[in-house]
Amino acid sequence: MNKRVFSLFAIAIGLMLVVAACGGNSTEAPVAQTEAAVVVTDAPVAATEAPVSLSGDPIRGGLLYDEWTKVLGVDAPEGDQPLWATQSTNTRSGGTTWRCKECHGWDYLGKDGAYGGGSHATGFVGVMQVAGTDPNEILAALKTGDHDFSAYMDDQALIDIALFLGENMLDSAAFITDKAAVGGDAANGETIYTEELH
Numbered sequence: 177m178n179k180r181v182f183s184l185f186a187i188a189i190g191l192m193l194v195v196a197a198c199g200g201n202s203t204e205a206p207v208a209q210t211e212a213a214v215v216v217t218d219a220p221v222a223a224t225e226a227p228v229s230l231s232g233d234p235i236r237g238g239l240l241y242d243e244w245t246k247v248l249g250v251d252a253p254e255g256d257q258p259l260w261a262t263q264s265t266n267t268r269s270g271g272t273t274w275r276c277k278e279c280h281g282w283d284y285l286g287k288d289g290a291y292g293g294g295s296h297a298t299g300f301v302g303v304m305q306v307a308g309t310d311p312n313e314i315l316a317a318l319k320t321g322d323h324d325f326s327a328y329m330d331d332q333a334l335i336d337i338a339l340f341l342g343e344n345m346l347d348s349a350a351f352i353t354d355k356a357a358v359g360g361d362a363a364n365g366e367t368i369y370t371e372e373l374h
C-alpha cells in the first residue's frame with residue numbers, strides 16, 4: 177500500500193467514524209425530542225381528564241363506615257334510610273338503618289358474608305367489590321339518589337369513606353370468621369379502636 181492510498185484509506189475510516197458518531201447522536205436526538213413531545217401532549221390531557229386526587233384519612237373512613245353518627249357526634253336522621261324499605265328481612269328500624277355496616281356488613285361482604293343470614297340479613301350487596309375503584313367514583317355513589325348521604329355528612333367525611341373503600345379495605349377473613357377471631361388480641365384491638373375514635 178503506498179502512502180497516498182493509505183492516507184485516503186485513513187481519511188475514509190476517519191469519515192466513517194465521524195459519520196457513525198454523528199449518526200449515533202442524530203438517532204438519539206429525535207428520540208429525546210419525541211419523548212419530550214409526548215410529555216407535552218400528555219400534560220393538557222392529564223390536566224383535564226385526570227380525576228382530582230382525593231386526600232383524607234381512610235382509617236377515619238373505616239370508623240365512619242361502621243357508625244358515622246358516633247364518629248361525627250351527630251344524631252341519626254329521622255326515620256329509616258330510604259333504601260331500608262326495599263328489604264324486609266332485617267326488622268330493625270331508625271338510626272341503625274343509616275349505618276353503612278348494617279346494609280353492607282361489617283365484613284364488607286353484604287349478603288355474601290356474615291349478614292347473609294340471621295337477623296341482620298338484608299340481601300344487600302357488600303362493598304368489597306369496589307376495592308381498587310377510583311375513590312371519586314365511590315364518592316359519587318355516596319351522593320346519588322336514595323343513597324345520597326351528603327345532607328348528613330360533610331364532604332371530608334364522605335371522602336374519608338371513599339378512600340377507605342377504594343384503597344384500605346381488608347379481607348376480614350384473614351382475621352376473623354363469623355364465629356371467632358383468628359388469633360388476635362381483643363383488648364389491644366379495643367385500645368387501637370378507641371385511640372382512632374378520639
Ligand code: HEC
Nearest residue numbers: 257259260273274275276279300301303305306317325337
Ligand atoms: C339502607 C341500606 C344502605 C345503607 C345504610 C348504605 N347503603 Fe350503600 N348501598 C345500598 C344499596 C341497596 C346499594 C345498591 C346496590 C346495587 O346496586 O344493587 C348500595 C350501593 C353502595 C355502593 C356501590 C356498590 C357497587 O358495587 O357499585 C357503595 C360503595 C356503597 N353502597 C357504600 C355505602 C356506604 C359507604 C354507606 C354508608 C355511608 C352505605 N353504602 C350505606 C344500601 C345501603
